[in-house]
Amino acid sequence: MSMLEIRDLSVTFGGLHALKNLHFHVDEGEIVSVIGPNGAGKTTFFNMISGMITPTTGDIVFEGESLLGLDPSQVTERGIARTFQNVRLFANMTILENVMVAQHCRTDQRVFGALFQTKSFKSEEEAIRNYGEEVLSFFGSRLVGYRLDQPASVLSYANRRRLEVARAMATRPRLLLLDEPVAGMNPRESAELTALIGRLRSEWGFTVVMIEHDMSVVRDVSDRVVVLDHGETIAQGSYDQVANDPKVIEAYLGRPVGSAVADDEEAP
Amino acid sequence: MTATSDNLSMLEAPGINWRRQIRFALVGGLSSVFIALAGMPVGLDGRNIIQPVLSMGYLALLWVPFVFASLAGSVVILEGMSERERDAKDLAAGALVGLGSSAGLIILMVLIQNFNLRDPLVNWSPQLLDLLSFDRSTGLGMLLWLILGTTLGLLGGAMHVVPAKVRSRILAVALAVLAVSVLETFLTDLLEGFGLETLTDFIYYKRGGLEVSGAIVVAALALLIPLLVGSKIEGIKTRVVEMPSEERRRVNLLLLTVGAALMLVLPFFLGKITNELLANVGLFVLLALGLNIVVGLAGILDLGYVAFFAVGGYTTAVLTSPNSPGFSPELPWPVALIIVVVLTGIVGLFIGAPVIRMRGDYLAIVTLGFGEIIRLLFLSDWLSGWFGGAQGITNIPGVDVGIGTVKGTDPRSVFLLVLVFCAIAIYVSWRLEHSRLGRAWMAIREDEDVAEAMGVNTTNTKLMAFVVGAVLASFSGAIFSAKVGSIFPTSFLMLVSIIILVVVIVGGMGNIVGVIAGALVLIGVLGGPKQPGLLQEFSQFKLLIYGALLVWMMLKRPEGLVPNVRRTRELHQEEFLQDAWLKGEIDTDDDEDSQ
Numbered sequence: 001m002s003m004l005e006i007r008d009l010s011v012t013f014g015g016l017h018a019l020k021n022l023h024f025h026v027d028e029g030e031i032v033s034v035i036g037p038n039g040a041g042k043t044t045f046f047n048m049i050s051g052m053i054t055p056t057t058g059d060i061v062f063e064g065e066s067l068l069g070l071d072p073s074q075v076t077e078r079g080i081a082r083t084f085q086n087v088r089l090f091a092n093m094t095i096l097e098n099v100m101v102a103q104h105c106r107t108d109q110r111v112f113g114a115l116f117q118t119k120s121f122k123s124e125e126e127a128i129r130n131y132g133e134e135v136l137s138f139f140g141s142r143l144v145g146y147r148l149d150q151p152a153s154v155l156s157y158a159n160r161r162r163l164e165v166a167r168a169m170a171t172r173p174r175l176l177l178l179d180e181p182v183a184g185m186n187p188r189e190s191a192e193l194t195a196l197i198g199r200l201r202s203e204w205g206f207t208v209v210m211i212e213h214d215m216s217v218v219r220d221v222s223d224r225v226v227v228l229d230h231g232e233t234i235a236q237g238s239y240d241q242v243a244n245d246p247k248v249i250e251a252y253l254g255r256p257v258g259s260a261v262a263d264d265e266e267a268p
Numbered sequence: 269m270t271a272t273s274d275n276l277s278m279l280e281a282p283g284i285n286w287r288r289q290i291r292f293a294l295v296g297g298l299s300s301v302f303i304a305l306a307g308m309p310v311g312l313d314g315r316n317i318i319q320p321v322l323s324m325g326y327l328a329l330l331w332v333p334f335v336f337a338s339l340a341g342s343v344v345i346l347e348g349m350s351e352r353e354r355d356a357k358d359l360a361a362g363a364l365v366g367l368g369s370s371a372g373l374i375i376l377m378v379l380i381q382n383f384n385l386r387d388p389l390v391n392w393s394p395q396l397l398d399l400l401s402f403d404r405s406t407g408l409g410m411l412l413w414l415i416l417g418t419t420l421g422l423l424g425g426a427m428h429v430v431p432a433k434v435r436s437r438i439l440a441v442a443l444a445v446l447a448v449s450v451l452e453t454f455l456t457d458l459l460e461g462f463g464l465e466t467l468t469d470f471i472y473y474k475r476g477g478l479e480v481s482g483a484i485v486v487a488a489l490a491l492l493i494p495l496l497v498g499s500k501i502e503g504i505k506t507r508v509v510e511m512p513s514e515e516r517r518r519v520n521l522l523l524l525t526v527g528a529a530l531m532l533v534l535p536f537f538l539g540k541i542t543n544e545l546l547a548n549v550g551l552f553v554l555l556a557l558g559l560n561i562v563v564g565l566a567g568i569l570d571l572g573y574v575a576f577f578a579v580g581g582y583t584t585a586v587l588t589s590p591n592s593p594g595f596s597p598e599l600p601w602p603v604a605l606i607i608v609v610v611l612t613g614i615v616g617l618f619i620g621a622p623v624i625r626m627r628g629d630y631l632a633i634v635t636l637g638f639g640e641i642i643r644l645l646f647l648s649d650w651l652s653g654w655f656g657g658a659q660g661i662t663n664i665p666g667v668d669v670g671i672g673t674v675k676g677t678d679p680r681s682v683f684l685l686v687l688v689f690c691a692i693a694i695y696v697s698w699r700l701e702h703s704r705l706g707r708a709w710m711a712i713r714e715d716e717d718v719a720e721a722m723g724v725n726t727t728n729t730k731l732m733a734f735v736v737g738a739v740l741a742s743f744s745g746a747i748f749s750a751k752v753g754s755i756f757p758t759s760f761l762m763l764v765s766i767i768i769l770v771v772v773i774v775g776g777m778g779n780i781v782g783v784i785a786g787a788l789v790l791i792g793v794l795g796g797p798k799q800p801g802l803l804q805e806f807s808q809f810k811l812l813i814y815g816a817l818l819v820w821m822m823l824k825r826p827e828g829l830v831p832n833v834r835r836t837r838e839l840h841q842e843e844f845l846q847d848a849w850l851k852g853e854i855d856t857d858d859d860e861d862s863q
Contacts, residue, residue, distance in 0.1 A: 050721055076723035084721075090714040092838045093707070101707040105723030111736070114703035115696060121703070128704070151837055154848055171723050 003028045003207055004049070004080075004175060009058030011044060011231075018044040019231040022058070026175065031201060031208045033218045035242075036228035037251055042211045043085055045228065046177050049209075050082045051075040062175070077105040081173035083164040085180050085211070091153040095143055098152055098163060099132035102170035135170045136163075138196070138204075158189050165196075169204065176200065178210040182217055190217055197221050215243075227251065282343070283352060289361045292340035293368020300332045300372045307391040308809055309399050315805045316477025317449045323477075324805065325399065329373065333366035333417045337424025340365045354429040359422055366421015370413040377406055377413075437491060444490030449478045450793060453802055454542050461537030531687055535680045543679035545792060547751065548799040550686030551744050553787045556771045557693040557780065558740030563769065564778035564832070565701060566733035567713030568624065569632045571765055572639020576738040578760035579615050580745020582646055583608045585661040585755045586654065592661050594654035601667040601750055608746050609739050616738030617731060624730040627716070639765050647757040660756035667750050676751045689743045697780050700736065709733055710834075763797050770814055774821055776828025778835050785830050790814070 002025040009022040019041045026032050034042050047053040049060060051072040060067040067075055081102075090098050107128060113121030136143040139162045147155075152163060161181060168176055181197065182190035194217045200206045212218050218225060218239060225242045227235040229251040235242050242248055303309070313325030322330075341358055345351055377400050379385075385392045401409025427435050448455065448471070456468045471482035478486065508519055535543055555577060562570045586592045587604035599607075619638050626634055646655045655661065666675025667685060674681040700706050708729045711719040720726045749755045767790070775786020794810050795801030806813065821828065827836040837844050 052717070052721065071725070071727075072717075072720045073723050073725045076721060081723075082721060084718065088715055088718045090711050090718070091841075092714060092834050093710055097707055097710070101711045101719070101724065102722045104704060104708055104711075105725075107704055109704050111700065111705065111732070114699045114705060117699070124704075151834075153837070153841060153845065167722065 002026060003030075003063060004209075005061045006049075007059045007061070009048070009060065010056050011041075011048060011053060012056050017231045019048070019055070022228075022231070022233060024226060024233065026207060026209055028174075028207055029201060029205075030223050031197065031210070031221055033222040033225045034209065034211045034228060035213070035215075035218060035225060039230075040228040040251075041231040042228055043179060044231075046082060046179055046211065049075070049177060050080060073105060076171050076173070079172070079174035080177065081168035081171040081175075082177035083161075083168050083179050083181065085183065087157075087160045087164055089152040089155075089160055089163055089167070092151050094149050095136065095152055095155070095163060096129070096132055096148040098167050099135055099170040100128050102167045103128050103131060103172070106172050132170060135166050138169070138199075139166060158185050161185065162193075169200075169206075174205075174207060176206045176208045178208060178212075180211055180213060182212065182214050190214055193217075194220050284341075284357055284361050286361070289340050289364055290368070292336050293365045293371075296332050296336035296365055296369030297372025297375075299336070300329055300369050301376050303328055303332070304373065304376060304396060304400070305389055305391050306809065306812060310391060310393070310395050311808060312805050313399060314476075315803070316473060317446065318480060318483045319473035319477040321480060324803075330416070330420060333369040333420040334424040336369055337362035337365040337421040338427045341425050341428045358428055359425045362425015363418045363422040366417045366419070366424065367414070368417075369421065370417025373400060373413050373417075374410045377401065377410060381406060437494070440494065441487045441490045445478070445483055445486050448486045449483075450802055452476065452478075454538075454545075457539040457542040458537055460539065528691070532684070535683045535687075538680070538683075540679050543683045545799075545802065547679055547683040547686050548796055549787050549792045550683065550690050551748055551751075552768065552771060552791045552796055553690050553784050554686070554693050554744035554747075555741055555768045556775065556783045556787050557690075557697050558737040558744075559768050560772050560778065560780070560783045561697060561700065561709075561740070562733050562737040563772060564783075564835075565706060565713065566709040566730055568730060568733060569628075570635045570734075570737070571632050571769065572619075572635040572637065572642070572762075573737070573741060573768055574760050574762065574765040575619065575639045575642035576612055576616060576741035577745045577748070577764065578642055578646060578757075579612050579738075580608050580742030581749040581755050581759070582655055582661070582745075583611050583742075584746040584749045585664050588750070589661050589664040591663040593652070593656050601665075601746070605743075605746050608742050612738045612742035612745075613735045616735040620731045620734035624727065624734065636762070636765075639762055643757050643760045643762075646760070658757065660754055662754040664749050664753050664755065666753075667747075674750065676753050682747070682751045686747055689747060693740050693743065694780055694784075696736070696740070705729065705732060759798070761797065767791075767797055767814070770818055774817060774828060776830040776832055776835070778832035779828065779830055782828050782830035782832065786828065789829065790817075 004024075004026040006022055006024040009019060009024075010017065011019040022045070024045075034045065036042055044053060048055050049067070051067065051070050051074065055068070062075075062078055062080060065078070067078065067080075070078070090101065093101065107124055109121045109124050112118070113124075133144060133148070136148070139159075142159055143155075143163060143166060152160065155163060161184075165176075165178065165181060168178075178197070182193050185193065197208060197210070197217075198221055200208055210222075222239060224236065225239050226233060227242055227245070227248050229247075234247045234251055235245040237245075308328040309325040311325070312328055313323050315324035316322070317324055317327055341362060343352070377397060380392060380397045380400075397406065400413070402412055404412075427438070430438075452472055456472060459465070459468045471478060471485065473479050473482075508516060511519065535546075538546070555573070558576070559570065559573050562568050562573070584601070584604050586595060587597055587599045587607060588601055590596060590598055619635075623631060623634050623638065645651055647658060649657055651657075652659075666673040666678075666681075668674075669681075669685075672678075672681060674685045676682065708719065708724045711722065711724055712726055712729060716726055748759075752759075771786040771790050772783055773786075774790060775784070776782020790796075791799065791801060793802050794806055794813060795804070800807060801810075825831075826839045
């Protein structure tokens with residue numbers, strides 16, 4: 001059985017169909033890319049899985065249980081974490097605090113523990129801190145050391161993106177939703193992050209669904225590509241299958257033209 | 269490209285902006301007229317700062333030319349800019365601003381002499397004219413203002429000509445003299461407790477204010493003490509900062525213990541009035557600490573916070589007073605307190621549950637409404653069988669603590685009780701801020717949607733902030749009703765909520781020390797909604813000064829008197845980032861080439 005299964009899902013905003021009769025599934029251990037032109041409904045799709053938008057019809061089933069009607073925090077607790085397309089860190093909290101707060105739903109100390117500094121409170125704080133540092137050190141030396149206690153706002157753009165991924169990882173998810181993880185990065189940085197996405201699966205055991213415009217990243221890392229246009233799945237399969245699908249080419253370029261997919265790689 | 273300061277050329281700060289000087293002169297003139305017509309000079313004339321040279325009334329006008337001139341001359345020096353050489357032109361600019369300020373008063377004097385506008389303007393009076401003309405002829409008065417204004421403006425301008433070190437010395441001396449004069453009641457009380465009446469007699473004039481000789485002594489001390497021991501203190505400070513963290517913690521702990529011990533001993537050396545005053549400050553510290561958790565940490569703008577204070581006060585009254593109209597179990601205060609805390613927590617939940625689903629402006633307005641609803645319920649005829657309506661509940665007994673009774677007639681005991689609860693509140697705020705809950709509050713303040721997506725249950729977390737805040741307010745309410753001995757709905761006006769909020773904002777949102785400082789300055793010196801402060805003469809101008817202070821703080825120092833590092837960063841993010849960039853601390857993408 002697949003890990004995440006989306007059945008016949010539709011979202012309408014007023015008269016606009018943001019997503020129409022969508023069927024989608026992710027198996028455990030897969031890396032799936034969702035691509036599509038601007039306005040295709042990709043981010044809406046993420047918002048819906050993470051509980052920020054309630055679908056009009058249809059069902060989302062994660063590990064055998066429906067996610068409908070859950071708050072975003074409950075969805076995160078079930079094991080789905082996400083990043084945001086326009087980086088939204090807690091800019092005035094330190095880098096370490098950013099990953100510490102993300103472990104909120106995995107910890108349970110309340111007022112009593114904090115006030116009386118109980119043993120379990122102290123050991124939990126220690127564990128939160130250690131796990132936070134462990135997650136941050138996944139990105140090499142960039143986010144650790146003296147950076148730990150700096151506010152997130154001093155980070156460079158690429159490092160903010162990395163911290164976003166780290167923060168999502170810190171919620172201890174099973175499924176990671178990455179919304180354009182390499183947007184705005186230079187080719188070298190994006191190649192590096194592509195390698196990290198592969199390691200997210202092999203070392204951390206995460207299943208990854210990612211929205212991405214950068215076709216070289218999509219080609220290198222994904223097992224399967226799903227193409228959305230106007231809220232509908234128009235194609236899915238391996239990168240090569242999708243790249244040669246006439247419907248996909250039409251969606252991107254407007255009319256069928258031989259093998260024009262190569263242009264896409266410069267398109268994002 | 270790496271950003272270091274050496275590849276930036278040093279820019280010189282721009283020269284005098286005469287337009288700005290003239291604007292300040294005009295604003296100075298208008299401010300002087302406004303202050304005069306608001307009645308401050310006449311109303312405050314009775315209070316001496318230095319007898320017989322300077323009264324508070326004159327000070328209310330005289331600060332204008334000086335401060336405005338020095339403000340008009342100040343320039344923001346950015347990193348990489350060099351300060352311009354100041355010269356005689358700056359003095360002239362200062363004098364111009366000073367002249368503008370006094371010109372306003374002179375025009376006002378002419379107008380008062382020739383027209384009668386007393387009907388709409390209560391303070392358009394002969395007393396004001398007499399005061400403005402220094403009890404001499406009007407012509408002479410005008411001439412004197414001209415000279416005074418220009419001189420003070422000149423001095424204000426001169427503050428930028430002298431080196432920064434001298435400037436800070438002068439300011440320190442002026443502040444010291446002012447502070448010693450304002451703190452008269454407190455200091456005489458304290459010195460009397462140590463049996464040092466001769467000293468107070470020497471410094472203070474009998475009917476208020478410093479003696480001239482006393483003022484000179486204070487000024488000399490303020491000048492000499494930093495010169496003699498300043499470097500030593502600096503030395504100790506750097507030594508403490510450089511200590512390993514273990515040792516520094518021990519030093520901090522030691523300081524904390526000494527401070528706490530001093531606070532506990534202090535009430536025994538103080539007289540009734542000062543103890544009373546500090547007890548009032550303490551009640552507001554408790555309230556402000558509670559609101560600080562709600563507003564400062566969790567970012568929920570609660571304008572109806574007084575509701576919890578009222579619930580705490582009324583519940584205590586009902587449970588302990590024999591005169592309680594409906595239900596009168598006459599419990600001892602400590603037992604009642606437990607019920608009060610639980611009940612206020614529940615009320616916090618009930619008010620919080622609908623309110624926290626809203627955000628921003630809507631939330632503020634709804635909390636404002638709930639604050640009023642609670643007060644009106646206590647006032648209503650419907651519940652007067654329980655809470656006595658407008659008659660309130662009287663005859664609330666004091667707190668029996670075994671060795672004595674804490675009651676309003678013995679302010680020392682009240683102050684001690686308040687101190688204990690303040691210590692609890694400080695501990696609670698401090699521990700919670702550095703816990704899982706505190707981090708969740710901060711995350712919600714930063715970005716509620718993202719906090720929710722990162723697994724923080726925002727509803728529960730925000731409710732928790734509401735409940736903790738409510739419990740701290742209920743402590744204050746419980747002590748308040750035992751202290752005053754009777755309780756009426758008029759003690760819980762919306763104004764109280766606003767004043768607590770002003771205390772938190774002025775003191776420094778999100779910072780425990782800041783909140784205490786804010787309460788000391790606002791409640792201790794200016795006075796609370798009904799409680800007199802050290803400057804009792806100020807009571808009728810209290811709200812005016814609160815407002816002016818709030819506006820000024822919002823413009824110039826939105827982070828408060830004692831700022832919270834994080835909040836300062838939030839409010840000055842652009843400057844902070846620019847600064848970090850210029851110092852080369854910022855992380856640039858290009859760094860990664862070297863990695």
